[in-house]
Amino acid sequence: MRAWSWAAVRCALPAMGFVVACGDGSATADAEDDAGVEAEADAAPDAPPDVAPDAEAEADAEAEAVEDAGREDAEAEAADWGLPCPDPLAEFDPADPGVHSFFLVAEVFMMGTAVDTAAGGFLPAAREDFNRDDPPSEIPIDTCRMAGSGPATRECTTAADCAPEQQCNPETDASGNPIPDSGVCETPRETVDVGPFTCTGFATDQTFQYNPAQSGAYTSTADGTLPAGTLELGATYDCAGDGDPATGLGRFRGTIFLPAELELTSPPSAIGPGGFPLVDVNPSVDLVLAWSGGDGASELSVNLTGGTGTVECRLTDDGAHTIPADLVTAAGLGNIPFFNMMELRRERWGLACGEGLTDAEWTSTVTTILNVRKVGE
Secondary structure (H helix, E strand, C coil): CCCCCCCCCCCEEHHHCEECCCEEECHHHHHHHHCCCCHHHHCCCCCCCCCCCCHHHHHHHHHCCCCCCCHHHHHHHCCCCCCCCCCCCCCCCCCCCCEEEEEEEEEEEECCEEEEEEEEEEEECCHHHHCCCCCCCCCCCCEEEECCCCCCCCCCCCHHHCCCCCEEECCECCCCCECCCCCEEECCCCCCCCCCEEEECCCCCEEEEEEHHHCCEEECCCCCECCCCCCCCCEEEEEEECCEHHHCECCEEEEEEECCCCCEEECCEEECCCCCEEEEECCCCCEEEEECCCCCCCEEEEEEECCCCEEEEEEECCCEEEECHHHHHHCCCCCCHHHCEEEEEEEEECEEEECCEEEEEEEEEEEEEEEEEECCC
16 A cells, blocks of 8 residues: 655645645654654554454565564554454455545654644545555665666556546656656545544644645644644654544544654764755765664665765665665765755554544654765765
8 A cells, every 4th residue: 555655845645635734843852852762662552452363464464564564563552442443454345445544643854953744634445545465665675776777667557457436647756746657546536524533642632623725634733734842752642533424434543653763873964054964975985874763673765865866775774774885976966965865764654443444544754854965075
């Protein structure tokens, strides 16, 4: 399944056309207090659920562990809420599709500022939500490549390649721009107002409501921003709502753990001439990366962007990796640090259960973006 994600600079839900403004937060100030939080805290702090998978499901989960690292933590340890949870092995039922829910809690640390967001939504579940046979990532775990260097994948060319209710649309990049020579089968659908829900774990409880001004996204403020100090790192966010049976969704609950600050320790960061954090990178030698807060099991994505390309890495979040010098050189780092960027992003999967909820993608992300100063040449 495709996870909902935020663009690093412009917070958005591009796959559904949602654009939610981002607000400055002060979670980074609390990062030292939260840095010792263990990965086991990904789960809600309640008793284990009565939704343990059978032996076959466990085998499937092990086979997919690398692809869905972090998701299984929440699924295996979630609280027993007395609610039905989406079946990860279920197939799409056109006669009774149920409801799909997505929710994201995220922090982006860039230009010395923490930008915090939280938003979600509800839609009629669609066939693509149940695509359990998505191909594995084009990037093997713990490897890097130049963006665009891998084989292109295309699900469809025209609507005739899709199910009757689907259209063939181009995939989009993080800014919502169509990707050439791409095609994915998608079902036209609109968000559903199931009534408000409230989440704890924030500095003050947040109530999320259907927001017509944000294309039906659920936000806790008029424009989706989070006031400074609302979001806390190393915290578990528990949400609950009564739903609206008339929309197909009754009582529901969800939980997300937002991990600790993602701090790059090698190369060490410094404050550049513009007053923004940056790191020094020598394109002629291997780039040795080290970072804090990893759990050793989930995934971390790293992108290094210069004037001629982007190096994209899919790594285990174990705190260290080395990018070969030939890839660093291929990025074409320029002489102006402002135009060179390094992005590190970790994602964790949460869990949502509810009456009529057949698919859910509740996630959290912590992203650090730094300017890069070319040295050694």
